[in-house]
Amino acid sequence: AAVENPAARVEEAPRRRAMTAAERDAETDAHYRIISELTSDVVYAYDVAPDGRVTSKWQVGGIDGLAGQSGQSDAPLAWLTQIHPDDVPILESRDQRLRLGIPSTDEFRLLSADGRVRWLRVYSRPERGTSGEVVRVVGAAKEITQDKRWEEALADSESKLQATSRTARVGYWEHFPDDNRTVCSPVLWRIWGLRPGRAGPTGKVFLDMIHPDDRPRIAAAYEDPVPNCRHEYRVLRPDGSVRYVFEDLSADFDEHGRARRLFGVTQDITERKRAEQALRDSELRYHAIVEDQTELIRRCTPDGVRTFVNEAYCQYYGVPREQLIGRPVGSELSDSEAALRQAIIRRIGPKNPIEENLHRVIGHDGKVSWQQWTERAVFDDDGRMVEIQGVGRDVTATKEAEEMLAEAKDAAELASAAKSRFLAAASHDLRQPLQALAMFVNVLSERDLDDKAKQLINRISDCSDALERLLGSLLDISKLDAGLFVPQRRDFNLGAVLERLCSEIRPLAEEKGLRLNMVPCALLVDSDPGLLDRLLRNLLTNAVRHTETGKILVGCRRAGANVRVEIWDTGVGIPNDQLDMIFD
Incomplete structure (x- = not known):
């Protein structure tokens, strides 16, 4: 019998119906x-x-x-x-x-x-x-509303970062070692003196722009980077100029510990470096100038702790500089003198920025000296006192000279007083020869002599009178200096004194062709008529002597409770450099 094949019984699958467009x-x-x-x-x-x-x-x-x-x-x-x-x-x-x-x-x-x-x-x-x-x-x-807001915030932040970067001269950069690629901000291009591009220079080009003295150090830092590495170096621009930069370097590493990205910020600090160098140069010049000074120069904090002394200061006190810096002002002096110096320092402030003082100093060795110090406060831009600068000089020799001068003056005054007392006491003896001379001249004038002899006798008499008046003035001054002359004050008519003097001196003026006029005065004054007579006589005689042509006018004016007598003439006058001496 035929065997049925099971596979032959496989049923045919139903066909799928084609789908319509709908x-x-x-x-x-x-x-x-x-x-x-x-x-x-x-x-x-x-x-x-x-x-x-x-x-x-x-x-x-x-x-x-x-x-x-x-x-x-x-x-x-x-x-x-x-x-x-x-x-x-x-x-x-x-x-x-x-x-x-x-x-x-x-x-x-x-x-x-x-x-x-x-x-x-x-x-x-x-x-x-x-x-x-x-x-x-x-x-x-x-x-995408939130995304847009983030984008706007990011753009705003980027804009602010760029503005800050331009203002502060700060650029940022990234370098990728695997492909030798560099990305940098526009500010960094300007720091390097290069034309901006999409990508930064390669690592080799960048290292070639670093100053040769700085290149090995920076190359080692890039070869073996560590987080937050900071350094300074110099950049040689294509135009030959040199810029100083500060750089903050960081890196990202892969799983094998190799740097896969270097990144950092770079700031141009050239101006700061120049300012620092200028400050150092200024400090060097300052110290050179200060060290060459013979004055004692010291700087201290507002609370009186020394921060600087020059070499002259150290030599003057015989104390090494290291024993003075950081110590209170006056530590090299005795306790009392140190307390005095500290008190002066405490007085310095905004209301008393400058103080000058002169005082005697007694050192630890007992040496006595005189010093002249000028203390001056130094303020910052905010008006805060940050330092006190003091300049002192030894004025011992000057003080000693002043003391010697004072002693010499006292001795001179004593000698002058003794001379005045002598002249005042000897006034009678000094006048006696003149009085005898006047008597002999008077006897001769009564004799029967020829005209030539009489003329000679008259001249001798005039000279004798003038000498007596001069000696009288000197003796009166000596009495005044010695305190032996007491003015005899009383009330009298000033006009009468002026009329008498003018009538006596007018003939002398007329002999020289001068006119002597007087403004009438009826005032009563309280004074010594003898001394006033002598004073005014000297002034009128001097006016006649030094006036060649013109006139002389005498008058008086009220000056409050006083009276001022004035004598005007057309003479040569008194030189300006002698006015203070004459009217002292």
Whole structure:
């Protein structure tokens, strides 16, 4: 019997019926809906009629809610009418691309009913019919408002970073050793003196720009980097100039410990370096000048602790510099003198920025000296006192000279007083020879002599009278200096004294062709008439003697409770350099 083959009994599988276009669309829509349920994006589809009209097919998601509408609007594509006015051209350009069958990805803003602005990113893909025309558009939309805010914050932060970098002359860079690639900021290009480009110079080019004296050190730092490595070096620009930079270097390492990325910030510190060098040069010049001074120069803190003394200071006190720096002002003196110095330092401040003092100093060895010190406060830009500078000089020799001069003056005054007392006591003896001479001349004038002899006797008599008046004045001054002459004050008519003097001296003036006039005066004054007579007589005689032509006028003026007698003449006058001496 024939054996039946089981495989021959395999039943023929039923054939699958071809799907219609409507069924295919429904299946595609179902697939899109499933996808939309698995994502946060909004998925939508709409049909495009031959005349360009659009009919919403379906939409899954809450875009309408973003626009301030319900999620299940009667017009699912109504959210497209909420496009921000400034973004309408984006939507129009998108529609044109879709009609041409070109997929489009766009970003634009929606204005919700409550005034809020939301950002959307929309992906649109056109589908063509059997004739090749676009019959449907399927797309997805996603809210990217938060992403946009992050982008704006990042851009703002980047802008501020760039501004800060430009202001502070700080550049940042990255270097990838594997492909020898460098990326750097525009500021770093300017620091290097290179024209900005998309990529930075290679590692070799960069190392070649480092000053030869700094190159080995920096190359070693890049070869074996450590986190947060900081160093300074010099850059040789293509134009030959040198810039000083400060660099903060870091690195990322792979699993084998090799640096896969070097990165850091570089700051141009040339101006700071120049300022530091200028300050060092200034300090050197200052110290050179100060050390050459013979004056004692000292600087201290506001609380009186020394921070600097010059060599002259150390030599003067015989104390090494290291024993003075950091010690209170006056530590090299006796306790009492040190306390005095500290009291002076405490008085220095904003209200008393400068003080000069002269005092006697007694050192530990008992040596006595005199010092003249000028203390001056130093303030910073905020007006705070940061230092006190003192300059002192030894004035012992000057003080000793002043004391000797004072002693000599006292001795001279004593001698002058003794001379005045002698002249006052001997006035009678000094006048006696003159009185005898006047008597002998008077006897001779009474004899019968010829005219020539009489003329000679008259001249002798005039000279004798003048000598007696001069001696009388000297003796009166001596009496005044010795305190032996007491003015005899009384009330008298000043006009009478002036008239008598003018009548006596007028003949002398007329002999020289001068006019002597007097303004009448009827005032009573309280004075010594004898002394006043002698004083005015000297002034009138002097006016006649030193006036060659013109006139002499005598008068008096009231000056409050006093009277001022004035004598005017047309003579040569008194030289200006002798006025103070005459009217002392």
